Amino acid sequence: xxxxxxxxxxxxxxISSLSIGDGDGIINAMTQGALDSVTLIIQLAGxxxxxxxxxxxxxxxxxxxxxxxxxxKPLSKLFPDSRSAVAPITLNLTANFLGISSAATPFGLEAxxxxxxxxxxxxxxxxxxxxxxxxxxxxxxxxxxxxxSLRAASGSNQPQSIILPVFVSSIASFLCAMILCKVLRKx
Amino acid sequence: MSYFxxxxxxxxxxxxxxxxxxxxxxxVRGAGNALPVLKEITPLICxxxxxxxxxxxxxxxxxxxxxxxxxxxxLGIDKEIAPLFILRPFSGSASLALLSDIFSHxxxxxxxxxxxxxxxxxxxTIFYTIAxxxxxxxxxxxxxxxxxxxxxxxxGVYVAVIVAKYLFYK
Numbered sequence: 001x002x003x004x005x006x007x008x009x010x011x012x013x014x015i016s017s018l019s020i021g022d023g024d025g026i027i028n029a030m031t032q033g034a035l036d037s038v039t040l041i042i043q044l045a046g047x048x049x050x051x052x053x054x055x056x057x058x059x060x061x062x063x064x065x066x067x068x069x070x071x072x073k074p075l076s077k078l079f080p081d082s083r084s085a086v087a088p089i090t091l092n093l094t095a096n097f098l099g100i101s102s103a104a105t106p107f108g109l110e111a112x113x114x115x116x117x118x119x120x121x122x123x124x125x126x127x128x129x130x131x132x133x134x135x136x137x138x139x140x141x142x143x144x145x146x147x148x149s150l151r152a153a154s155g156s157n158q159p160q161s162i163i164l165p166v167f168v169s170s171i172a173s174f175l176c177a178m179i180l181c182k183v184l185r186k187x
Numbered sequence: 188m189s190y191f192x193x194x195x196x197x198x199x200x201x202x203x204x205x206x207x208x209x210x211x212x213x214x215v216r217g218a219g220n221a222l223p224v225l226k227e228i229t230p231l232i233c234x235x236x237x238x239x240x241x242x243x244x245x246x247x248x249x250x251x252x253x254x255x256x257x258x259x260x261x262l263g264i265d266k267e268i269a270p271l272f273i274l275r276p277f278s279g280s281a282s283l284a285l286l287s288d289i290f291s292h293x294x295x296x297x298x299x300x301x302x303x304x305x306x307x308x309x310x311x312t313i314f315y316t317i318a319x320x321x322x323x324x325x326x327x328x329x330x331x332x333x334x335x336x337x338x339x340x341x342x343g344v345y346v347a348v349i350v351a352k353y354l355f356y357k
Contacts, residue, residue, distance in 0.1 A: 041228070048225065052217045057200065116326075138343060144304075147307050
């Protein structure tokens with residue numbers, strides 16, 4: 001999908017530039033974009049390391065498991081057909097909650113494998129799978145680490161002011177996904 | 188609100204010390220984990236920044252946002268954020284690059300900067316997530332997963348707009 005999006009963006013821009021007779025601008029804009037990406041990464045690196053460092057302290061102090069233990073019981077109600085998948089699902093959602101998406105993905109992959117074990121038709125998504133994917137797609141974030149880092153790098157006075165609104169709106173989409181999946185279940 | 192994070196960080200470090208964690212090396216290890224992620228997203232960000240810069244300089248971005256603005260107006264979303272609304276479900280690094288582009292054009296502490304930050308933080312790369320997980324399990328028929336994920340994302344965006352307006356103009 002990104003393939004067509006990216007190609008489309010480049011081709012449309014080149015055609016549009018040429019039609020207004022701005023041929024030189026094309027290469028200038030491309031070089032400028034490449035240059036901007038390096039500036040962005042360097043600015044981002046500092047605060048990203050800060051947050052990843054702090055979150056890792058929480059992880060090594062066992063807070064992630066602790067949080068996962070609290071969430072296990074209510075979550076197991078949402079996945080009645082696949083008990084064994086609840087543990088990786090909980091860890092996946094907890095990692096998302098703390099803003100470490102790189103840690104969330106391996107747990108998520110483990111979860112989907114476990115869900116597949118209790119799936120009857122192996123090429124069709126089970127109800128539990130849909131629930132997992134939809135909850136994951138609207139994951140609640142307590143610390144939107146990447147966005148906060150980018151805001152700090154862009155010179156915001158209050159990079160952390162988005163924590164509460166992000167929390168509220170992700171809870172709304174999480175609840176919506178949960179309710180819709182419950183309603184659409186077969187039984 | 189400005190005390191929330193500092194207190195959280197202090198409590199976290201005290202708790203970790205009680206749990207006999209070497210806080211210093213835990214921090215260093217975590218910060219080190221950020222580097223491979225940054226290395227991985229650099230070429231992705233570069234590719235997107237090139238196409239974005241090109242879209243903007245050619246005037247094509249303006250045409251696209253103008254076409255989409257009536258649709259987004261009904262959701263109460265400013266047309267400057269329209270590209271983020273479209274790109275966000277597909278790619279995290281692309282939308283991060285776009286967010287940075289929005290910050291440098293409209294400012295980070297403006298309403299547009301605030302709302303786009305919230306939208307970015309509270310939504311996920313749903314198409315990427317769905318493709319990754321269902322692909323890993325070999326699922327072909329995804330049933331209601333895609334519409335439900337899309338609807339709940341839009342609900343999230345809608346709530347984000349309301350909350351952002353309330354907090355920004357209160």
